[in-house]
Amino acid sequence: MMPEYVRQKLTLDFAEVTRYLTKRIKEYIEESGKDGGIMGLSGGIDSSVTAMLLSRATKYFHILLMPSSSTPKKDLEDAMKIIKLINAEDKYTLINIDNITQEFSDAVKTTDKIIIGNIKARIRMILLYAFAQKMNYLVVGTGDKSEIMLGYFTKYGDGGVDILPIGDLYKTQVRMLGKYLGVPEDIVSKPPSPALWEGQTAEGEIGLDYETIDSILYLKFEEMRDVEEISEMTKTDIAKVQKIIRMVKTSQHKRLPPEIFRLSGRAVNSDWRYPRQWG
């Protein structure tokens, strides 16, 4: 559960947040010399909210719908609802990725659902970047802070993007933002799922609901409280609190660029640090 204390801390002025994020997306696209943004829309809360923000930031955007056999029919319907909501009927492309996934899986000779799930996420990344290059657009990611902290994403799959506009909002906050933006209620309240295989849900896989997960993440990493106190405040077993913290720690490699083994006087990322906007 989410303690009232945490809910208050995480409840933002979402009108202001919307203005801010929209402005940031617009400026980033301009400053990077791109013409617009492209993103994948699953019909889940994160990509629905991101699509609404992107469509407010620029009229030059494109949406890819990339369902596979493990995509629930309802997700695709929900995605179409968002497409209508943001008037993107002429700005989307539907690509079923089952055939490509089959080719990859055959090449790897695997039937493992997790390996194939990651292949799907990376196929979507490849498609997004190919379209982005063709259109001179940026790839706009849809990951939220909860997923990023937990490492609940595929490295170079849904993690392979140019910007993460909602990457500093916990899942619970993305839901609040979704409500503010007018995302249909059933999308807001639908259990989050990467849908990389049939029946997969994030909360089922992690073993806690996002209200609790977000409370743990906030209390541990923003308020730096100790495990016992967090367990008490969230009415959650210490073991489960520890599991969440462990997920954050063991996934740090997913949030950092690959390690470069230092040799020289100035090594990239170590003591050779420049801003993205460089020349």
Added chain:
Amino acid sequence: MGLKVELAQIRPKLGDVKLNLEKHLEIIKSSTADCVIFPELSLTGYVLRDLVYETYKESEKAVERLAEENKCIIVGLIKEIRPGILRNSAAIIIDHKVDYIYKFYLPTYGLFEERRYFQAGDPKKDLKVFEYKGIKFGVVICEDAWHYEPIQALVLMGADTIFIPSASPMRRLSAKLWIQDSWEALLKAHSLINGIWTAFVNNVGSQEEEFFWGGSMIVSPSGEIVSRAKLFEEDNIIAEINLDEVRKNRFFSSFRDVNKDFYDVLRNL
């Protein structure tokens, strides 16, 4: 008779104080030296980034455990000197009594970002000379040996030996290891100018993208490297520090002359 010192060139595991403490104890218990000296932040590892906040308490507790041992021990830790203020510290444990020294110069350039986390020591309070088995010594941490004053002050306060726990990462690798050459030059200069023993104890091995090159060494007051640890791997070296070598330097050098007018000039610059 001199002081037998052991330089424990270890590869601490980043952030794992429990494991690092075990490693410290293992070395201390099997050592035949009077004094065992570990590298900078030896209990926590160096490239901690925000892990600093999660390891300082445990490193302070580990020092309490080490104080149960019967030896002179110098270890690196993070000490909270008042709530919320952390310092890059070394604990000097002599006969179960613990005292601390703090780094004065906090490198914050290139790959270093110590001022993001630590407060510097205060020379007016934190310069300390210790004595064990008749040898007076001071301890400065890594970057402090890249300046004159910390070592000079300790020597003028009476130290005849300076221990330098360090975390020196490898960089500028060409035909020779530039950073090793630099450290040799520094130690020799401090030793020759002050007529002192200098002992550099480096970390070794990788921590994140950085790699500590090891190469710990002891330099005599005549400027000779009397003992050297291996490069790139864990190693321990033992050497005996005595006052005769100190005398040899000082009988035949102008160390005895300190013209303090220079300090007046420096102060007023």
